[in-house]
Amino acid sequence: MTFPASQSKSRRGCWTHAQPGQIIASRTMRDLVVGSxxxxxxxxxxxxxxxxxxLQYFAVTGAPPGL
Structure with missing residues (x-):
């Protein structure tokens, strides 16, 4: 999968904020999965x-069983 340069740069920025094993999501992603x-x-x-x-960013902290 490839991303345009502007998207690639913003994604790399998120990676530098994640701890090992942590999943980081944007506000948009968080809003898109409401109810999940x-x-x-x-x-x-x-x-x-x-x-x-x-840009606000969030850590995914929990998931329903089986996801």
Missing amino acids: GLTFDEQGEMKASGLPGA
Whole structure:
């Protein structure tokens, strides 16, 4: 899978905020999975090059059984 340069840079920015074994998600991703049973903890904000303002990011902290 390949991403345009602007998307690739913002994704790499998320990776630098994740701890080993941790899954990081954007606010958009969190909003898209409402009702799935996944739970999230807010981790802060980061600046993504090429995008205005700061982006919130979240750690995935739980999933329903069997997911």
